[in-house]
Every structure is written in structure tokens, then in C-alpha cells.
Amino acid sequence: MTAVILAAVVGALFALGTFLLLRRDLIRVVWGLAIISQAANVYLLAMGGLAEGTADSVPILAGHGDHVPQTADPLVQALVLTAIVIGFGMTAFALVLSYRVYEEHDTLDVSDLGDRE
Amino acid sequence: MLVVLVAAVASLLLGRWPRARIGVSLAGGAAYAVVVAAIDWYVVLAPDAPGVATYQVGDWPAPFGITLVVDGLSAFMLTMVAVLGIASLVFSTRVLPEIDRRSYYFPLFHFLALGVTGAFLTGDLFNLFVWFEVMLMASYIFVAYYGGPQHTRAAFWYVSLNLLASAVFLLGVGGIYATTGTLNMADLAQRLADPGAYGLEPAPVVGLFALLLSVFAIKAGLVPFQFWIPTAYRAAPPQISALLAGATKKVGIYAIIRLSFTVLADADVPVELAVPGVGTVIAGDSPLAFVGAALFVMAAASILVGGIGAVGRDSIEGVLAYSSIGQVGFIALPVALAATTASAELRHLAVVAALVYALNHTLAKGLLFLAVGAIRSATGTSRLSDLGGLAGRSPPLAIGFFVGSLALVGIPPLSGFFGKFLVFDAAARAESAPLLVLLLVGSLLTIAYATRTWNRSFWGARTDAVEDASVDVVQVGVVLVLATAIVAVGVGFEPVYEFADAAATAALDSEAYVDAVDPVEPDELETGGGEH
Numbered sequence: 001m002t003a004v005i006l007a008a009v010v011g012a013l014f015a016l017g018t019f020l021l022l023r024r025d026l027i028r029v030v031w032g033l034a035i036i037s038q039a040a041n042v043y044l045l046a047m048g049g050l051a052e053g054t055a056d057s058v059p060i061l062a063g064h065g066d067h068v069p070q071t072a073d074p075l076v077q078a079l080v081l082t083a084i085v086i087g088f089g090m091t092a093f094a095l096v097l098s099y100r101v102y103e104e105h106d107t108l109d110v111s112d113l114g115d116r117e
Numbered sequence: 118m119l120v121v122l123v124a125a126v127a128s129l130l131l132g133r134w135p136r137a138r139i140g141v142s143l144a145g146g147a148a149y150a151v152v153v154a155a156i157d158w159y160v161v162l163a164p165d166a167p168g169v170a171t172y173q174v175g176d177w178p179a180p181f182g183i184t185l186v187v188d189g190l191s192a193f194m195l196t197m198v199a200v201l202g203i204a205s206l207v208f209s210t211r212v213l214p215e216i217d218r219r220s221y222y223f224p225l226f227h228f229l230a231l232g233v234t235g236a237f238l239t240g241d242l243f244n245l246f247v248w249f250e251v252m253l254m255a256s257y258i259f260v261a262y263y264g265g266p267q268h269t270r271a272a273f274w275y276v277s278l279n280l281l282a283s284a285v286f287l288l289g290v291g292g293i294y295a296t297t298g299t300l301n302m303a304d305l306a307q308r309l310a311d312p313g314a315y316g317l318e319p320a321p322v323v324g325l326f327a328l329l330l331s332v333f334a335i336k337a338g339l340v341p342f343q344f345w346i347p348t349a350y351r352a353a354p355p356q357i358s359a360l361l362a363g364a365t366k367k368v369g370i371y372a373i374i375r376l377s378f379t380v381l382a383d384a385d386v387p388v389e390l391a392v393p394g395v396g397t398v399i400a401g402d403s404p405l406a407f408v409g410a411a412l413f414v415m416a417a418a419s420i421l422v423g424g425i426g427a428v429g430r431d432s433i434e435g436v437l438a439y440s441s442i443g444q445v446g447f448i449a450l451p452v453a454l455a456a457t458t459a460s461a462e463l464r465h466l467a468v469v470a471a472l473v474y475a476l477n478h479t480l481a482k483g484l485l486f487l488a489v490g491a492i493r494s495a496t497g498t499s500r501l502s503d504l505g506g507l508a509g510r511s512p513p514l515a516i517g518f519f520v521g522s523l524a525l526v527g528i529p530p531l532s533g534f535f536g537k538f539l540v541f542d543a544a545a546r547a548e549s550a551p552l553l554v555l556l557l558v559g560s561l562l563t564i565a566y567a568t569r570t571w572n573r574s575f576w577g578a579r580t581d582a583v584e585d586a587s588v589d590v591v592q593v594g595v596v597l598v599l600a601t602a603i604v605a606v607g608v609g610f611e612p613v614y615e616f617a618d619a620a621a622t623a624a625l626d627s628e629a630y631v632d633a634v635d636p637v638e639p640d641e642l643e644t645g646g647g648e649h
Contacts, residue, residue, distance in 0.1 A: 040288050
């Protein structure tokens with residue numbers, strides 16, 4: 001069930017991101033990029049899956065009593081964390097850059113930008 | 118090999134001190150070159166060299182920790198970057214004083230080198246992604262460096278494209294992790310070679326690898342992902358364009374070679390693609406058949422688009438940027454050949470051809486971009502219509518440019534000759550007439566745009582811009598040193614060939630790679646991730 005919802009969410013995010021990416025407004029393009037990279041993050045997170053926690057894989061569970069919970073794969077979480085940080089930095093940079101484009105060109109419209117040499 | 122990273126980081130940190138910045142940067146560059154040379158010697162060239170060396174960061178065993186690996190292929194690539202990096206760095210010191218207030222140039226330069234180095238050394242896919250980002254972040258800023266309208270615009274498209282590429286990269290990485298349960302390249306190769314032992318279904322890897330291939334093709338600038346190159350190269354400072362063309366493109370090529378031959382070569386996945394009306398176009402029992410076919414198309418299109426585009430440009434940078442697209446086609450074509458052929462001998466030859474050609478491209482294109490930089494800082498323009506008679510104004514510069522052009526064309530005894538020769542040799546041995554025709558057309562186009570650029574800028578009547586030019590001695594010196602290197606590589610080709618040979622052996626010998634990294638065997642492994 002979770003998998004279905006996650007799949008739908010990832011699909012919706014990609015659709016929204018692509019839609020925004022194709023707009024004429026530069027800020028929307030940046031938003032589109034941000035959403036697409038978040039969609040990739042959610043997808044990455046969904047790739048890990050849940051496994052039965054055992055004392056082998058999670059040593060602390062050995063002293064935890066009988067009720068061993070399911071554990072999520074920690075590797076993908078680490079990967080996503082890295083990807084989020086990188087994506088955050090890049091989004092900020094892209095926003096600054098689009099402000100700079102606005103300063104230089106007096107417009108944020110993609111098709112106007114293309115016309116000037 | 119960690120020393121390489123430390124050298125880059127140290128020079129970066131020290132680079133913040135304003136006065137000593139240039140000196141420390143140069144020292145850092147020199148230290149980098151020395152370390153790379155040492156790695157070359159101990160890992161590959163020395164008589165009892167191991168061929169592969171690994172460093173497990175934090176002493177974690179292979180598939181769990183971060184692994185740094187250097188083998189012949191990485192070492193070969195690192196050497197190219199080191200040579201070009203030094204040249205570009207020395208060149209930078211002469212261009213920059215006028216715009217010294219932009220003080221983050223040198224630290225960024227080292228970041229770029231750091232990213233490229235990391236990408237060559239890393240042993241797992243996700244770290245490849247991270248190093249790509251490190252490298253790209255520095256290059257974004259360099260593309261926007263001059264801060265004029267067209268620079269910010271170029272940088273914006275460049276950033277957008279690469280952000281999208283990064284998202285696609287993550288998708289590929291995530292999918293591969295879910296499918297195989299590992300991201301370590303050696304572990305991946307081991308698991309794909311024997312999927313049964315690990316209980317995995319490797320078929321999706323082909324599709325996921327196609328995603329990665331498109332990302333690497335963007336970095337390498339292969340058609341149909343070439344559109345960002347001309348604007349970005351024109352916007353970046355020339356010495357950075359030299360690095361972009363010479364180093365970051367090679368990261369794309371390196372990633373393709375590494376993943377195709379070290380990781381995927383032994384994978385046991387039948388591939389078959391039938392197109393209605395044509396019949397089976399791709400068939401084979403390894404993903405390489407697919408990779409090869411895709412690369413063939415991209416390489417062929419690159420050669421044509423790049424060559425034809427270069428003939429019609431009106432600025433030298435434009436010509437070089439398009440020529441760069443074409444030349445990458447020449448590098449990718451033998452890689453594609455190696456991926457599709459069944460003969461181990463031909464595969465080896467083709468990879469050697471690709472590497473030698475890549476070396477030639479790095480040297481020649483680096484030289485030409487630096488020469489453009491020298492022309493631009495001397496005359497203030499690089500438009501062909503404003504230039505003329507440069508040969509009389511500065512004969513040394515003309516000689517350097519001439520050597521670079523000839524190396525692109527492939528005249529003996531320059532390095533370009535052997536690159537071209539090996540590529541043609543590989544194509545001839547594959548007995549593929551269309552390939553030979555394609556290569557011939559590509560070479561003719563190269564001759565056409567090289568002579569056109571030469572005639573328009575160096576011969577003819579002197580224009581006003583050229584008459585008033587004051588040529589910087591150090592800049593021309595760097596260009597001449599690179600020209601000497603091109604001649605030296607051509608004349609003393611034997612050791613270079615041996616190095617490339619060792620690199621190709623390393624690239625194709627995934628067993629040695631896996632043994633060196635030594636990932637945990639299947640029976641020692643408890644439940645991996647990747648269950649879903």
C-alpha cells in the first residue's frame with residue numbers, strides 16, 4: 001500500500017516538475033528543477049525498503065527485548081540526506097542566478113531571453 | 118592516493134590568504150602534478166607495479182565503506198588532467214591580475230580539480246554523483262564568471278541542464294541500488310557477473326544504465342546532449358574552457374568506459390531490441406550490446422554535428438566548441454566499437470585508441486583554448502572577422518596554434534596522428550565500411566575548419582585590433598610548452614602507448630579491479646538492502 005502511494009507521489013511530483021520546467025517564467029523553471037530533484041529523492045528513499053531488524057544488522061536491538069521492529073535501510077537515507085543537501089545548495093544558487101539574469105536582462109521570460117544576443 | 122585530495126584541499130584552504138594566493142595555488146598545482154606522477158609510477162609504470170591500488174576510507178570493508186581506487190585507467194586520466202591543469206593555472210596567473218577583486222578564482226579552480234580527481238578515483242556510484250556535483254558547482258561559477266548578460270544566461274541554462282541531469286543520475290543510482298543491493302562498482306561487477314548467487318534479477322540494470330549513460334553523455338557533450346556546449350564554452354574564461362573541454366568532458370568519457378567495461382562487461386543479461394519493419398537491431402547476451410549501439414549513434418551524430426557546426430562559426434571559441442563536440446565523437450566511436458565487438462583483441466585496441474585520442478584531444482584543445490585566451494587578452498577580440506595577420510604579429514603564438522590545429526587534424530609526428538591512426542585502425546579491423554566513411558568525413562571536416570580558422574586569423578592583412586595587440590610572453594610560453602608536449606608525445610610515442618595500453622588493460626580487466634577492491638563474498642553477506 002505504501003509502495004503504491006509513494007509511486008503515485010513520485011509520479012505526481014515528476015509531472016508537476018516537468019510542467020513547471022516547461023514554463024516561460026524563469027522562477028517557475030527553478031521551481032520545476034527543485035521539485036524534480038525532490039521527486040528523485042523520494043524515489044531514492046522508496047528504493048531502500050523495509051527489512052526485518054535483526055541484532056546482526058542493528059546491534060543495539062540485541063539489548064532491546066523481544067519486540068524487534070522493522071528497520072529501514074539506512075544507506076538510502078544517508079544517500080538522500082546527501083542528495084538533499086546538494087539539491088538545496090543548487091536550488092539556492094539557481095535562484096540567485098535567476099535574480100542575476102533578471103538584473104542583466106530586465107526580464108524573466110525565457111523567450112525574451114533567447115532573442116537577445 | 119588520498120594525498121591528491123589533501124593537496125587539492127590544502128591549496129584551497131591556503132588559497133584564501135590574499136597575497137600568497139597565487140603562489141600557493143601554483144605550489145598546490147605543482148604538488149598535485151608531483152603526486153599524480155608518483156601514483157603513475159608506483160601503481161602503473163614501475164616494473165613491479167601492482168596495477169591497482171585501493172584505499173578503504175575509514176577502514177570499512179569494501180561494499181560498506183567508501184572505496185578509493187586507482188588503476189591504470191584512473192591514472193591515465195589523472196595525468197591528462199594534471200598536465201592541462203598546470204598549464205591552465207599558470208595561464209590564469211597572467212590573465213587574472215586585471216580582475217583580481219574576484220578573489221575566489223583560485224580556490225574554485227582547485228575545487229574543480231578536486232571534483233575531477235574524486236570522480237576518477239571513487240569506487241562507488243553514489244560518490245561519483247557527489248564528485249560530479251563538486252566539479253559542476255565550480256564550473257557553474259566559472260561559466261557565469263564574467264557576469265555579463267550572455268554569461269549569466271549561458272550559466273543559467275548550464276545549471277538547469279545539469280540539475281536535471283543530476284536528478285536523472287539519482288534515479289539511475291537509486292534503481293541500481295534497489296535492483297542489485299549495492300553501489301560499489303567492484304561489488305556491482307561481481308554481482309552482475311553471477312546474479313544467481315545473490316538472488317537478483319539483473320535485467321532492469323540495462324535500462325537504468327541507459328539513464329546513467331545519458332547523464333554521462335551530457336557531461337561528455339555527445340549529440341543529442343551537445344546543445345549547452347557552445348554557449349557555455351564561449352561564456353567561460355578561455356583557460357577554464359580549456360579545462361572544461363580537456364578535463365570535465367573526460368570525466369564523462371571515463372565514467373562510460375569504467376561502467377561499460379569494468380562493471381557491465383561480465384553481466385549476464387540478454388539484450389534484444391526489435392524495431393518494427395527493420396527487424397532485430399540490437400542483440401547480445403550482455404548490456405554492452407545496447408551501450409555500444411547507443412554510443413555508435415551518439416558518436417556518429419557528434420562527429421557530423423560538431424564538424425559541420427565548426428565550419429560555420431564566426432569566432433574562434435565557437436569553432437573550438439563545436440570541434441570539441443566532433444572530437445568527443447571520435448573518442449566515443451572506438452568505445453562503442455569496443456562495446457560491440459566480440460574479439461578481445463579488437464576491444465583492447467579500440468579502448469587504447471579511445472584513450473590515446475582522448476589524450477590528444479586534451480592537449481590540443483587545451484592548447485587551442487589557451488591560445489584563444491592569449492589572442493583575446495592581446496587583441497580584445499576572438500571574432501574571425503576582426504582578426505587577420507596574427508602570424509606576423511606574434512610568430513611564437515602562431516607556431517603554437519599551428520601545432521594545435523595540426524594535432525587536431527592528425528599530422529605525423531604529432532600526438533594527433535597516433536590517435537587518428539589507432540581509431541582508423543580499429544575501424545578497419547572491425548571491417549566496417551560505414552565507420553571508415555564516417556571517420557573520413559569527420560577528418561575532412563576537421564581539416565576544413567582548422568585551415569579556415571588558421572587562414573582567417575593568422576594570415577591575411579593585419580586588422581586594427583591585431584596591429585595594436587600586445588602579446589603576453591608568459592601566456593604564449595604556456596601555449597608553446599603545450600605545443601612541445603604535443604610534439605614530444607608524438608615523437609616519443611612508445612611510452613605513451615605503453616601507458617595507454619596499461620590503462621586499457623586495467624579498464625577491461627574487471628577481475629583485477631574486483632580483487633583489489635575485494636568486496637565481501639555472497640556467503641559472508643547478511644541480508645542486503647534492495648528488498649521491495
